[in-house]
Amino acid sequence: MATIALVKAVILLVGGVMAIYCFSLARMVRKADPNEYRNAKNLSGSLSQVLRGKVTLYHDGVRDSRVKAGLAIDKRRNKWVPHGALSRESIESVFK
Structure with missing residues (x-):
């Protein structure tokens, strides 16, 4: 009991x-700030790109500072591939 x-x-x-x-x-x-949300949404593309770490690192040939970049290994092809994710600062600017 x-x-x-x-x-x-x-x-x-x-x-x-x-x-x-x-x-x-x-x-x-x-x-949340709607303008910052729209900027982050346009930057990230789709949800699947965010989840896979495939956020575009360069826009118009210039490295975007709102995206944190790194490298990952593609095990199928055994090659280094660029890996991009929204930076913490970019996300925090939405939720001020």
């Missing part, structure tokens, strides 16, 4: 923490 009460308390606690997290996330998204 005591273990059931403990399980219910833990479930209630986890549910409360998740509710607070969802509320704070919704508040942060609501306060």
